[in-house]
Amino acid sequence: MLPHKASTIFPLSLHRVSSATASALAVLIGIAVSLVRPPPLLVKKKRMRDFRLLYFFCCLLCFCFPHHGPVKVQAFTGTFGINYGRIADNIPPPESVVTLLKAAKIKNVRIYDADHNVLNAFRGSGLDLVVSVSNDHLKDMSVNEDNALSWVKENVQPFLPDTRIREIVIGNEVLGGSDQELPEILLGAIKSVYNALKRLQLADDIMVSTPHSQAVFVNSFPPSSCTFKEDVLVYMKPILDFFSKIGSPFYVNVYPFLAYTYDPDHIDINYALFESNPGIYDAKTNLHYDNMFDAQIDAAYAALEAAGFDKMEVRVSETGWASSGDENELGATTHNARTYNYNLRKRLFKKKGTPLRPKIVVKAYLFALFNENQKPGASSEKHYGLFKADGSISYDIGFTGLKPSCASPSLLSLKDIHTQSWLAPYSMIITCFIAVIMALTF
DSSP states (O other), X not given: OOOHHHXXXXXXXXXXXXXXXXXXXXXXXXXXHHHHSOOGGGSOHHHHHHHHHXXXXXXXXXXXXXXXXXXXXXXXXXXXXXXXXXXXXXXXXXXXXXXXXXXXXXOEEEOSSOOHHHHHHTTTSOOEEEEEEOGGGHHHHHHOHHHHHHHHHHHTXXXXXXXXXXXXXXXXXXXXXXXXXXXXXHHHHHHHHHHHHHHTTOTTTOEEEOEEOGGXXXXXXXXXXXXXXXXXXXXXHHHHHHHHHHTOOEXXXXXXXXXXXXXXXXSXXXXXXXXXXXXXEETTTTEEESOHHHHHHHHHHHHHHHTTOTTOOEEEEEEOOOSSOOTTOTTOSHHHHHHHHHXXXXXXXXXXXXXXXXXXXXOEEEEOSBOOTTOOSSGGGGOXXXXXXXXXXXXXXXXXXXXXXXXXXXXXXXXXTTOOOTTGGGHHHHHHHHHHHHHHHO
C-alpha cells in the first residue's frame, strides 16, 4: 500500500494495478511520449531533456504501484487449496510439509489453529495461509474486543509479511450444532477479530470468515429448495449481513461421501464421485446436475438467495473422501477416495462455476493433507489424507510425495493453474530497465 501522502495524490483505483499492468503502462506511456514529441531537429536540447524526464517520471509512477497485486488481498489464489490438520503424532514436521506443498504446487493452505511452529515454517515460502480461532476462544473474544486484539498481536501480526496470512477463520461449524451458547457469541467474536484487524491496519490484507456444515440447512434436495433452518437463520442472517458489508464469502463444508454413507440405497455412488451417471433434474430452475458436489454448492446459493443474500459468493471450506472406515461406512475405500479427489481436482482446474452460478468460479479446500491417527470419531475421520504419515502419497491424483510410493505413475501433470509466471518477481525491474533505455533513446 502506498504511504498516506501518496494516497492523497494518486487515485485509489491506481493502487490496485498489478505488476503486469504496470509494465504494460510503462511501455504504452513510452510509445505515447515518443509519438507526441516534436521532430528532433525542431526542438532544443532542453525541450528533449524535458521529454525524457516526463517519460521517466511516468515510469517511476508505474513502479510505485505495488508489485504484489491488489491492495485488497484476495484470500484464495486459483481454485484449489488444502486443509492441513495435525491431530496426529506421526506426520512430518512443518518444515517438511512446506517442501511437500511447494513440490505439489498447492498454494492455498488452511490450518485449524495459529501454531507458531507452522507459522515460522511458512515464512518466505510464498504459500498463502489461513489461520483459525478455535471455538473455545469465541466467548472471550465476543465479550471483550481487547482479547481479540491480543490474539491477533500474538498470532498474526508478528509473522507478517514473511508468512502470508491471508484469512482468519473464526470458529468451526458453530451454527446448527448441539452447543446452545456458541451461536449467540459467534457474531460478536467475528466483529471483534475484524475490528482488531482494522485497529492494526490489517483489515485490507486479511479476510475474516466462518465455515458451516450441512446442518445449517433444512433440506438440500433438490438444490433450489434449500433454505436455512429457522433456529439457525436468527443467528445466520446478522452474520451474512456483516459479511456482505466487508466482502467475505459464505464458507460451507461439502461432503458427498457423508451423504452417500447416510443413504447408499438412494444415492448413485457415481453421482457422488463425479463419474458418468444420469444425474438429477431440478424442475424449479430447469437445471441438470451430474454430480453432488455442484448440487450441494447450489443448494447453499439457494439458501442464501432465500435469506436475501443472492450476491454472496459460496466457497467450499472442506471436501474430501475417506479411504478407509468402519464397516457401516460404505464407500470408504482407497479406490473411491482416489476417484473423488482426482475428479474434484480436475473439475476445479477447469475454473468454472455451477449450473446456478456459472460465472462464479468454484474454489475449494480439500480435506485433508494427511491421515490423522489421533482424530476422534468414526474410523473414516483418520483416513482423509492425500499423504501418508511418512510423506508418501496415499493414492495418486497427480501429486509427488516426500518419499517414493508404490502408487501408479502420475495421471495429472504437476503443472498447476496456481503457478505464477516466472517473470512476475522481475516485472518491476524490467519496467524500470525499459524506462531507462527508452528515455535515453529520445
